[in-house]
């Protein structure tokens with residue numbers, strides 16, 4: 001069996017893991033291994049990906065597209081040698097460029113799946129023009145063979161049309177698809193099966209350019225927490241943070257996924273229970289010229305509001 005290797009990219013919080021979960025929960029037939037790379041030292045995505053057979057491989061401590069070459073080579077060659085897989089999906093970090101990994105699709109043992117870049121219908125126009133992250137976002141779109149406009153259920157009609165225009169302009173080489181708001185699962189299936197023109201060779205990697213405009217830190221959530229207070233505290237920090245995500249436990253010992261993306265906070269109870277053994281964590285990410293100060297201020301507010309415990313000095 002030759003597994004099809006597909007790459008999924010898109011800016012922080014654009015909906016990559018959600019798409020992967022849709023693919024794993026029926027949209028993609030057969031057995032699938034997932035490679036995930038988070039921006040930040042703690043790979044929350046590995047807990048958020050609902051791989052039924054445990055085939056989720058985490059690549060942490062760096063960006064998969066420009067910093068982890070040896071890890072990528074080891075992982076890809078091992079996956080290409082497996083005979084039990086139908087698909088391999090590689091979810092690139094939200095600041096990474098999936099085009100940098102596209103050549104792995106012609107490695108012996110892999111078949112070519114698409115390079116999909118997710119775009120948040122409610123945020124892509126602003127992000128693509130942003131002074132600090134715009135380059136990263138446009139580069140991701142420029143690497144796409146297929147752009148999937150996600151969160152169409154949240155977008156006003158005008159936002160959806162503007163998102164489409166921005167994506168078509170930034171990714172003239174790609175097929176641009178809008179997620180069916182009523183059946184995102186079907187869209188996911190069609191996206192991975194689509195015949196798309198192969199991408200042109202990626203341009204030179206500007207070492208760390210995309211990681212340089214972002215800073216991240218991790219906080220521990222040592223015990224049960226008031227999840228509504230956390231929701232409010234995170235909402236209040238949405239100007240300072242471009243992304244936050246994690247898994248926390250409430251006072252009734254129920255586990256919740258907490259996400260801040262594009263200024264919106266979402267809290268969902270987890271059906272599958274506790275995260276991996278080192279427990280509840282929140283990853284915070286800021287961007288721009290004041291990113292270190294923003295991150296420290298946001299972290300301090302969360303410490304005051306809900307008693308999270310700083311784990312690391314802002315790293316990047």
Ligand SMILES: Nc1nc2c(ncn2[C@@H]2O[C@H](COP(=O)(O)OP(=O)(O)OP(=O)(O)O)[C@@H](O)[C@H]2O)c(=O)[nH]1
Pocket residue numbers: 010011012013014015016017018019038045093094150151152153154179184243245259260261266
């Ligand atoms: N309403 C709505 N929310 C969505 C959709 N897709 C994703 N989300 C939400 O957007 C937030 C971020 O989604 P993720 O899938 O974790 O985003 P991501 O791109 O994997 O994030 P990073 O790995 O941190 O870059 C979560 O709160 C999701 O529930 C969608 O189609 N509609």
